[in-house]
Amino acid sequence: MSTALAPDTTSRTTAPDRTPGFGAVLRAEWLKLASVRSTWWTVAAMVVLGAGLTVLMCWGNADWLASDDADESPGSFITWGMMIAQVTAIVLGALVVTTEYGTGMIRTSLAAVPKRGRVLAAKAVTLAGLLFVTGTATALLGYWGGNHFLDREGIGLPLEGDVLRAMYGSGLYMAGLGLLALGAGFLLRHTAAVISIVIALVFVVGTMVILVPGDLGLWLERLMPGNAGGVLAAPVPFNPDLLGAWPSFAVFASEVAAVLLAAWWVLRRRDA
Amino acid sequence: MITAHALTKRFGTTTAVDGVDFTVEPGRVTGFLGPNGAGKSTTMRMILGLDRPTSGSVTVNGHRYAASPAPLREVGALLEAHAIHPGRSARDHLRWMAASNGIPTTRVGEVLDLVGLDGVAGRRAGRFSLGMGQRLGIAAALLGDPPVVILDEPVNGLDPEGIRWVRSLARKLADEGRTVFISSHLMSEMALMADHLIVVGRGRVLADSSMEEFIAGHATSFVRVRAPRQSEVASLLAGRGLDVTAVATTSGEELHVTGAGADAAGVGDLVGAHGLVLHELTLVRSSLEDAFMTLTADSVEYHAHLDAPEGVPA
Numbered sequence: 001m002s003t004a005l006a007p008d009t010t011s012r013t014t015a016p017d018r019t020p021g022f023g024a025v026l027r028a029e030w031l032k033l034a035s036v037r038s039t040w041w042t043v044a045a046m047v048v049l050g051a052g053l054t055v056l057m058c059w060g061n062a063d064w065l066a067s068d069d070a071d072e073s074p075g076s077f078i079t080w081g082m083m084i085a086q087v088t089a090i091v092l093g094a095l096v097v098t099t100e101y102g103t104g105m106i107r108t109s110l111a112a113v114p115k116r117g118r119v120l121a122a123k124a125v126t127l128a129g130l131l132f133v134t135g136t137a138t139a140l141l142g143y144w145g146g147n148h149f150l151d152r153e154g155i156g157l158p159l160e161g162d163v164l165r166a167m168y169g170s171g172l173y174m175a176g177l178g179l180l181a182l183g184a185g186f187l188l189r190h191t192a193a194v195i196s197i198v199i200a201l202v203f204v205v206g207t208m209v210i211l212v213p214g215d216l217g218l219w220l221e222r223l224m225p226g227n228a229g230g231v232l233a234a235p236v237p238f239n240p241d242l243l244g245a246w247p248s249f250a251v252f253a254s255e256v257a258a259v260l261l262a263a264w265w266v267l268r269r270r271d272a
Numbered sequence: 273m274i275t276a277h278a279l280t281k282r283f284g285t286t287t288a289v290d291g292v293d294f295t296v297e298p299g300r301v302t303g304f305l306g307p308n309g310a311g312k313s314t315t316m317r318m319i320l321g322l323d324r325p326t327s328g329s330v331t332v333n334g335h336r337y338a339a340s341p342a343p344l345r346e347v348g349a350l351l352e353a354h355a356i357h358p359g360r361s362a363r364d365h366l367r368w369m370a371a372s373n374g375i376p377t378t379r380v381g382e383v384l385d386l387v388g389l390d391g392v393a394g395r396r397a398g399r400f401s402l403g404m405g406q407r408l409g410i411a412a413a414l415l416g417d418p419p420v421v422i423l424d425e426p427v428n429g430l431d432p433e434g435i436r437w438v439r440s441l442a443r444k445l446a447d448e449g450r451t452v453f454i455s456s457h458l459m460s461e462m463a464l465m466a467d468h469l470i471v472v473g474r475g476r477v478l479a480d481s482s483m484e485e486f487i488a489g490h491a492t493s494f495v496r497v498r499a500p501r502q503s504e505v506a507s508l509l510a511g512r513g514l515d516v517t518a519v520a521t522t523s524g525e526e527l528h529v530t531g532a533g534a535d536a537a538g539v540g541d542l543v544g545a546h547g548l549v550l551h552e553l554t555l556v557r558s559s560l561e562d563a564f565m566t567l568t569a570d571s572v573e574y575h576a577h578l579d580a581p582e583g584v585p586a
Contacts, residue, residue, distance in 0.1 A: 009386065009414060009445055019341040020374035028372035035364035036357055104355035108412070111320045111349060112372045114338035272322040 022122065025113050029122040033096065033130065042092040043130070046174070047138045050085030054078065054142030058149045066153035074155045075236030078163065081142050082135070082170045082233050086177050086226075087199060089131050093178035094194040096127050097185030110272045120186065120264050127182055128175040135174030139167045139233070162235040165245065169232035172249065176229050176256050177202070183259035186267050202226030228252040273298055273451055274319060274420065278328035281314050281475075288314040290475035291328065296453045298419070301446045303466030303483075304455040307568050311475040312455040313351075316424050320349055332420055344373040348413035349422040355409070358398025362389055362408050365397060366415055375416050383411040388437075402429030410438070420451040427461055439465050459564035463487075473568040490563035495539050497527040498552035505548055512542060526552070 033039050057080040065074045100106040113119050143159065150156045157163045177198075184194045206227045209220035221227055222243050229252035231237050232245045242248055274296035281289040289311040296302045306312050317323040319330050321338040332340070332347050340346045356365050366380040384390045387407040392400075397408060406429050413421055423442070427435045442465055446452045456462050462469060462483075469486050471479040479486060499505040502518070506527055510516045514531040529539055536555045543550055 009441070009448065010417060020372065024372055024374050028368040031364065031368035031371055032357075032360070035361065035368070036359040038359060099357055103357055104352055105357055107317070107320075107322050107351055108355050108369070110322055111351070112344055112369055114321045114340070114343055269324075271317070271324060 022118055025118045025122040026125060028112070029119070029126045033126050036099075038095055038099075039092065039130075042088045042095070043134050046085045046088040046134055047141065049088065050081040050135070050138035050170075051141035051145060053081030053084055054139075055081075055145035055149075057081070058146030062149040062153045062155070065150070066155045072238070073236040074150050074157060075162065075166075076234055076238050078143055078146055078150070078157055079139050079166050079170055079234050080146075082139060082173070083230065085135075085138060086174065086202065086230075089135070089174040089177040090181045090198045090202070091195055092131065093127060093181030094185050094191055094198065096123055096178075097182055098189060098191040098194055101185075101189040102191060107272050116267050117264055120260070120267055124179055124182060124260065127178050131178040132168075132171040132175040134171075136168050136171030138174075139170035143167065157235065162245070166233055166235045169234075169245065169249075173229045173233040173252075176249075176252055179256045180225060180259055183256070183263040186263035187259075222248070223251055223255075225252055225255045228255070273334070274330065274332050274422075274453060275334075276315070276319075276328070276330040279315065279318060279325055279330050280327045281311070281318060281323060282326045287475050289318070289325075292472070292475070292477055294470050294477055294480055296451055296470075297468070298451040299446060299449050300467040301442045301452045301454060301465055302468045302470060303462035304453060304470050304472070305457070305459060305462050305564065306455075306472035306478075307457055309474075310457075310472045310568070312457075312472060313424055315472075316349070316351065316422055316453075316455060319422060320347070320351070342373045342375075342416070344369060344375065344416035344418065346416070346418055347420040347422060348416055348418040349424070350406070350409040350413045350426055351424050352409075356397045356405065359396055361394050361396055362400070362411075363393040365408065366412060369412055369415055373416055379415060379417070383414050386414065387411040403431060403434050406430055407434070410441070418450070421445050421453070423452075423454045425455055425457070427456070427458075435461070459561045460559075463560045471564065471567060478567050486563075487560060490560070490567065492530070492563070493555060493557040495529040495534050495536055496552060496554045496556050497529055497539060497543075497550065498524070499527075499543070499548060499550050501548060502527065505543055505550075508543065508546055508548070509539065514539075528556075 054077070057077050061077055064070055065072065065077065100109060109119055110116055143163070147156050159167070181194055181198045184198050188194050188197070202225060206224040209217060209224055211217070212220055218241060221241060227239065227242055228248040231242050231248035243251070276292050276294050279289055279292045280287070292315065304312050304315070314323060318325050319332060319337060321336065337343055337347060362384065363380060366383065367377060370377055370380055381390070384393045387410050389404065389407055389411060392404065397405065400408065406426065410423070410426060413423065426438050430438060442452050442454060446467070454465060466483055468482050469479065470477060481489070497505060502525060506516050506518065509527070509529055514529050514534050517528045519526055519528050536553050540550065540553050
């Protein structure tokens with residue numbers, strides 16, 4: 001590691017005069033996202049859990065679903081794995097932000113791009129893009145594998161209508177969950193806190209509100225982010241009380257937007 | 273050029289930076305010196321727009337840092353070592369930074385070469401030693417070929433060769449006409465590196481002068497005199513316009529002689545011409561470190577309570 005004592009500090013290449021815009025920040029955030037292993041580990045985990053568990057559940061339940069005893073639809077099983085895979089979207093969304101706070105790199109990021117809203121927006125776009133593509137691909141992979149077993153029992157589902165919608169719906173739901181965790185990441189800044197709070201909100205609180213009696217309970221159940229977002233990701237939801245696919249997703253999307261807005265407000269005001 | 277005007281930062285009831293005014297000029301190395309907790313890092317974070325001043329302002333080249341369309345091409349900063357994702361390689365770290373400010377990717381290889389990390393560019397930064405992390409931080413600071421370079425404690429964790437390298441780098445950057453602003457809590461390091469010195473303590477500027485002026489003004493010297501007929505020597509020297517102070521020490525009383533012409537030879541000649549005997553005649557120089565300690569003694573945030581001798585050791 002020996003270095004010359006009179007190093008050549010000046011750039012040998014001339015920097016272009018054009019002002020870097022949002023595209024430059026987007027490229028930077030993509031390079032960040034793609035250059036750490038944790039990103040690809042969580043993406044791999046999403047594919048394995050999401051597609052693998054769907055195939056497993058369809059294999060194990062195909063004959064029951066085809067029988068007269070069945071009180072569930074094959075349409076509830078064809079994206080079953082995504083219910084578990086959503087954990088990986090939350091983890092990735094959290095890590096994208098909290099590792100920067102944990103290492104102090106957030107200061108490097110905000111010094112490089114002092115327009116902080118751009119940092120948040122670029123992180124959101126790259127994360128959502130990656131999760132949408134991975135989520136949709138995972139759902140399709142699970143569909144092809146799982147439908148093979150449903151087909152054998154004569155209850156196969158064609159890739160059209162609500163089934164097709166559940167494919168890109170899975171992608172949209174994963175992207176939304178990632179953004180929810182990303183927003184929470186800017187608000188809370190600690191990996192463990194963000195992951196546990198968002199997972200608790202999606203999995204635990206979403207189920208607990210069923211215990212609240214009456215109309216209040218019903219609406220809480222419909223409006224909880226995990227419940228509302230997940231409807232789009234299944235051709236036939238397990239829970240018949242929920243709103244329709246797109247109204248549910250509109251609820252979920254506005255909740256995500258509210259968290260991102262809060263994150264943006266806090267990021268702009270707080271010392272880094 | 274960095275200009276701070278009445279710059280103030282409070283955290284709750286604590287005032288970290290208290291109405292600071294200074295200018296960091298281009299073409300020279302300006303040392304930013306102060307004990308831990310003096311407000312150096314907070315000031316540097318405010319320069320970079322990371323911390324929002326409670327009041328006052330600080331500008332770089334006449335405008336707020338955040339107003340720069342490509343800040344890395346205007347100001348390069350090393351803020352803290354290892355402010356880097358441990359799982360990302362040195363090259364990838366610099367690549368995203370370059371991309372964010374429209375800096376050509378070829379510059380990444382240049383700065384890696386420059387700091388001597390070209391051989392480990394692909395290695396994950398989490399495996400870097402403190403010194404290597406520091407070099408990567410310096411590479412990041414120089415990435416945009418910026419006219420203003422800010423280095424917060426750059427020699428921390430570096431080996432002697434690395435320290436020498438930072439020194440010559442700082443000199444070269446200043447000679448190229450850049451503004452170089454380096455913080456440290458080590459006076460000895462600053463004495464070797466800086467042309468100009470801004471000393472802070474408890475968030476206030478205690479001194480802002482060239483290194484020569486600081487040395488002349490603060491690094492005092494005196495002549496220590498011991499003699500069997502001490503009082504006669506004392507009145508003789510005082511009669512010649514010298515300042516004489518009797519100081520009691522563990523090994524008896526001694527005289528500290530200061531003032532114009534208070535050098536060992538002059539004092540010795542004078543005393544000898546009057547037939548008096550000396551037992552000791554020593555020129556004592558207090559170091560810059562001592563001067564710094566004296567200057568900041570009242571403003572050190574965290575005193576270690578040991579039975580150490582207080583004040584300026586002789």
